[in-house]
Amino acid sequence: MSNSPDPDRSVETDTTADDTRPLTRSPPAVAVVDAQSPGNVGTIARAMKNFGFEDLLLIDPPDLDPDGEAYGFAGHARDDVLPNATELTFDELVSEYHTIGCTAVTNEDDRSHVRFPFSTPAELAIRLPTVEAKTALVFGRERIGLTNEELARIDEICSIPANAEYPVLNLGQAATITLYELRSLTLSPEETQLPDVDRVRAPEPTLERLYDQWEALLAELNHPEEKRAKTMRMVRRVFGRADLTTREANTFLGLLRRATERPDEQAETSADDS
Known part of the structure; x- marks a missing residue:
């Protein structure tokens, strides 16, 4: 793993109204806090590869043996996303990135802003292309996710709509669903494997x-x-x-x-x- 974030990786270059300063927007990095299972780290790396994300940030990660579970679960992401992951502290993460904490449990109203207000991944997909900031999607531990103390230091909250009786998803599942919804930030329709994007109607x-x-x-x-x-x-x-x-x-x-x-x-x- 590398030891420092790469802030310059970008997918889009534009210019401001006066065409004097280039404007670059990078797709979000994916940060995993204190994962217990190497397999979940590998699963997230694979989902990143599936949907065009490249920058994996690890806070207090488990041992990622090249011959172990993480690389076994990573698929082709074992060649680039996983070995190029950056290890950093939570303090470095929140100080260097605009952070979006992903959580299943949200507050029901505005009496507390630790877990409220929140956006869904689909809503983020609409808004984030207009935001110029170095951004990280932050996923927590398998059992408890992100703590209230960690969420209090994060800039905004994201939550996946799910059954109210059982909204908690597996760490790998939550990351995969979120990255799928945000794939428009990294992949154009021409870069996916789906043919016939435009239906040709019979004459x-x-x-x-x-x-x-x-x-x-x-x-x-x-x-x-x-x-x-x-x-x-x-x-x-x-x-x-x-x-x-x-x-x-x-x-x-x-x-x-x-x-x-x-x-x-x-x-x-x-x-x-x-």
């Missing part, structure tokens, strides 16, 4: 042929004529919301054509083929 002539075939099927089924217009409006709205691709529309079109064929015509075709 209108193809969809109109599909609707014509639906009308033919309704007639073939002797659907009450006075109900056909209303049924077709429903069909159009269902398929309209679905944004069918060309392949999907053609598949449905073929199925409807087969379904519209008269049973006696199918029987005649089978007899001719035999």
Whole structure:
């Protein structure tokens, strides 16, 4: 592990209104306070790798043996995120970073500001891109998380919405969910593995042929004529919301054509083929 934070790692460079001073925004670092399990540290490092985060900060970490549990759980993060982690004290963390403490237990009102107010990870994903500050997401121990004394020294609070009867998540789970929600700070859509970000809707002539075939099927089924217009409006709205691709529309079109064929015509075709 390295011994000092890297404040200069950034993902975006912009300029101010007068274009005289470069503006850099770095994605948040991930800080883990007093983790007891090396496996949880490895799990968090792996989640960081999954969602594009690089800077891992460790306060009072367990022994991270390269042949042990942490590296075994880290996946490909064993090559960079985990060995490049920075060890520092809690005092250094709160003095050098804008800190966001992650906790499952929050106050219900504003009578105490130790755990209130708080943001959800999704709300942070909207706000943090506009903030120019060296930021760290702070996760606490497996059993008790962050103490009230530690939370009192942290700048803001984040909490994952969960079942009120059991809101406490495993340390690795909490970090993974939070980093997933904040992935827009580190990854553009083009950098994820998901293809077809923009759906390509089937052209209108193809969809109109599909609707014509639906009308033919309704007639073939002797659907009450006075109900056909209303049924077709429903069909159009269902398929309209679905944004069918060309392949999907053609598949449905073929199925409807087969379904519209008269049973006696199918029987005649089978007899001719035999």
